[in-house]
Amino acid sequence: MHKLLPTALLGASLLLSAHAQIPDFQPRWRLEAGQISWTVRDAHRDQLEMSGRQVSAVIDYGSDAQGRLALKRTVVWPMLRTLPDDTHASLMRSYELGITPELLIDGRAAAPETLQQVRFDGMLTLESALGQDLTLVRRLSPSPDEPALVERLELVNRGTRSVRYQFKPLLRSEATAAEAGTHGAYRIQVSAAGREGELAPQQRVAVDLVFMARLANEMVHVDTDEAFERRAAKLAQWRGQLVLETPEPVLNTMFDFAKIRAAESIFATRGGLMHGPGGTRYYAAIWANDQAEYVNPFFPYLGDQAGVESAFNSFRWFASYMNEQYKPIPSSIVAEGRSFWNGAGDRGDCAMIAYGASHFALAQGDRDGAQRLQPLIAWCLEYNRRQRDATGIIRSDSDELEGRFPAGKANLSTNVLAYAALLGAARLAEDLDPARAPALRAEAAALRQAIDRHFAARVGGFDTYRYYEGNDKLRAWIALPLSFGIHERQAGTVEALLSPQLWSANGVLTEAGDSTFWDRSTLYAFRGLMRSGELERVLPYFRYYSQRRLLGEHVPYAVEAWPEGQQRHLSAESGLYARVVVEGLFGIEPLGLRRFALAPRLPQAWPRMALRQIRAFGSQGLDISTERKGSQQQVRVSAQGKLLLDTLWDGRAPLQVTLP
Numbered sequence: 001m002h003k004l005l006p007t008a009l010l011g012a013s014l015l016l017s018a019h020a021q022i023p024d025f026q027p028r029w030r031l032e033a034g035q036i037s038w039t040v041r042d043a044h045r046d047q048l049e050m051s052g053r054q055v056s057a058v059i060d061y062g063s064d065a066q067g068r069l070a071l072k073r074t075v076v077w078p079m080l081r082t083l084p085d086d087t088h089a090s091l092m093r094s095y096e097l098g099i100t101p102e103l104l105i106d107g108r109a110a111a112p113e114t115l116q117q118v119r120f121d122g123m124l125t126l127e128s129a130l131g132q133d134l135t136l137v138r139r140l141s142p143s144p145d146e147p148a149l150v151e152r153l154e155l156v157n158r159g160t161r162s163v164r165y166q167f168k169p170l171l172r173s174e175a176t177a178a179e180a181g182t183h184g185a186y187r188i189q190v191s192a193a194g195r196e197g198e199l200a201p202q203q204r205v206a207v208d209l210v211f212m213a214r215l216a217n218e219m220v221h222v223d224t225d226e227a228f229e230r231r232a233a234k235l236a237q238w239r240g241q242l243v244l245e246t247p248e249p250v251l252n253t254m255f256d257f258a259k260i261r262a263a264e265s266i267f268a269t270r271g272g273l274m275h276g277p278g279g280t281r282y283y284a285a286i287w288a289n290d291q292a293e294y295v296n297p298f299f300p301y302l303g304d305q306a307g308v309e310s311a312f313n314s315f316r317w318f319a320s321y322m323n324e325q326y327k328p329i330p331s332s333i334v335a336e337g338r339s340f341w342n343g344a345g346d347r348g349d350c351a352m353i354a355y356g357a358s359h360f361a362l363a364q365g366d367r368d369g370a371q372r373l374q375p376l377i378a379w380c381l382e383y384n385r386r387q388r389d390a391t392g393i394i395r396s397d398s399d400e401l402e403g404r405f406p407a408g409k410a411n412l413s414t415n416v417l418a419y420a421a422l423l424g425a426a427r428l429a430e431d432l433d434p435a436r437a438p439a440l441r442a443e444a445a446a447l448r449q450a451i452d453r454h455f456a457a458r459v460g461g462f463d464t465y466r467y468y469e470g471n472d473k474l475r476a477w478i479a480l481p482l483s484f485g486i487h488e489r490q491a492g493t494v495e496a497l498l499s500p501q502l503w504s505a506n507g508v509l510t511e512a513g514d515s516t517f518w519d520r521s522t523l524y525a526f527r528g529l530m531r532s533g534e535l536e537r538v539l540p541y542f543r544y545y546s547q548r549r550l551l552g553e554h555v556p557y558a559v560e561a562w563p564e565g566q567q568r569h570l571s572a573e574s575g576l577y578a579r580v581v582v583e584g585l586f587g588i589e590p591l592g593l594r595r596f597a598l599a600p601r602l603p604q605a606w607p608r609m610a611l612r613q614i615r616a617f618g619s620q621g622l623d624i625s626t627e628r629k630g631s632q633q634q635v636r637v638s639a640q641g642k643l644l645l646d647t648l649w650d651g652r653a654p655l656q657v658t659l660p
């Protein structure tokens with residue numbers, strides 16, 4: 001893993017009318033059409049994750065001090081469970097570069113691979129020189145449907161004379177002990193067919209290396225051509241849905257990649273489709289924060305069928321833990337649904353679930369689906385009510401950081417999410433059960449007032465929020481109120497978030513004075529600042545963050561955290577990145593099953609922007625575009641070619657759109 005250290009805090013205090021300074025950015029990677037590329041000039045190592053329905057692979061790649069290719073493939077089979085059958089019980093193996101077909105050129109061992117270029121477009125391509133005139137190109141991809149990682153080795157003759165080549169066959173097979181697996185013995189196999197012949201100048205030839213595992217009594221056939229074709233088709237499908245158009249290619253491409261990572265990490269478990277964070281640790285399981293809160297609300301906008309199904313399935317699993325005694329729903333349901341984890345106690349999980357389920361139901365725009373989710377939402381709201389203290393705030397044992405940083409007996413995150421859940425439930429009720437809506441709105445308003453009474457404080461010199469009673473250090477999650485339209489402490493909170501106390505080269509620090517960062521809080525901050533009308537102030541930071549994550553030293557996705565996990569590419573964070581654009585930049589906010597608010601604030605330097613092929617609110621192709629018209633913006637909304645809104649907008653109060 002890679003220790004990418006955060007740089008020191010920069011800049012002068014915003015209290016002195018200066019933001020935290022944005023460092024100069026030196027890209028390692030170059031942006032090309034639909035992909036990024038790195039031309040190798042120095043030693044560098046990185047890793048990224050790719051996933052299919054039955055496999056995930058973390059590929060560690062790079063160039064060593066001698067310029068030679070470094071490669072390790074860590075392959076995870078989430079549904080081949082080991083014992084004990086807990087959160088981390090996926091079958092997993094790592095394979096170094098030496099696990100590769102032996103290659104002979106003119107009867108002698110080929111020269112070592114000298115890495116020249118790396119490309120990524122949703123599949124990883126490693127291009128290396130073998131001496132003067134030969135190139136070996138490795139292209140790696142997860143099989144979209146089978147439990148296999150496929151790696152194509154393509155030999156290219158760039159010289160002027162023919163050469164004799166021989167790829168020797170490779171077969172490595174391992175049987176695991178039956179007593180070590182939940183479903184008995186597993187067969188792990190690495191194989192490549194042999195191939196030999198004469199390679200003429202400017203010609204190429206390929207062999208395929210397959211890393212596969214299965215039940216011992218199961219037959220699995222991996223068609224490598226089909227695997228690459230289906231992966232390419234899936235990537236094209238994701239790129240063609242929820243299409244961002246801005247004058248900044250970095251933002252467009254980072255958004256495209258975020259869609260890929262958010263949508264690919266869905267596994268066909270025995271408990272149904274389950275979105276999993278990944279990172280070699282979190283598979284065939286769901287969490288109240290990663291799935292219910294972060295990524296599930298994104299899937300209606302993308303319209304990915306598997307994503308929507310996995311969201312419904314996750315809420316079904318959480319609902320299975322409802323009980324008459326109102327004991328808490330567990331934070332995580334693991335092992336394909338066979339077990340659960342609640343090691344941090346109540347993290348405010350019901351607030352996360354009720355918020356995520358209500359937002360998902362509204363954005364999905366499906367009345368039947370919304371009605372199926374109503375009992376879960378109602379149960380979680382009642383659970384929250386039972387955790388209220390005399391001051392009107394909701395207590396919880398911890399928060400999503402699970403004790404890594406103090407959270408007191410009642411924290412800001414749980415209460416803001418509970419407020420958002422009440423507001424979402426009220427909006428759902430207006431479509432499904434109008435008589436209930438006023439009481440839910442009143443309850444939301446009361447909780448909002450309690451939040452201000454209890455958490456509003458002067459911290460770090462700013463009029464903002466304390467995270468819990470007794471907290472005297474600025475915390476990243478002061479961004480949450482801005483993300484959900486709570487503006488009572490907006491001015492001081494904006495200043496605090498963009499101050500050198502909290503902002504670093506890696507985004508918002510978890511706590512002032514500490515070097516720890518989690519991308520999830522930074523992405524919430526971006527969304528909240530944009531929603532609050534602070535686009536011009538936050539856009540340079542969002543641009544820098546996007547450049548760093550897409551073209552910097554560790555690419556091409558949002559990450560989990562540092563130092564924990566060494567910045568794994570957990571998938572739900574990519575969902576949060578995409579939501580910065582959907583809900584922050586374009587200001588989309590569900591108001592009903594077929595209604596939404598819209599505030600597409602156009603940056604001053606941009607003449608136009610658009611978000612096309614949106615699938616939310618029951619639509620199969622919603623387009624939003626805006627362009628500058630003098631001091632105002634022309635905003636157009638159309639659904640499947642039919643114009644729904646065409647108006648001048650002053651950039652202040654959000655517009656409202658109702659679909660037919």
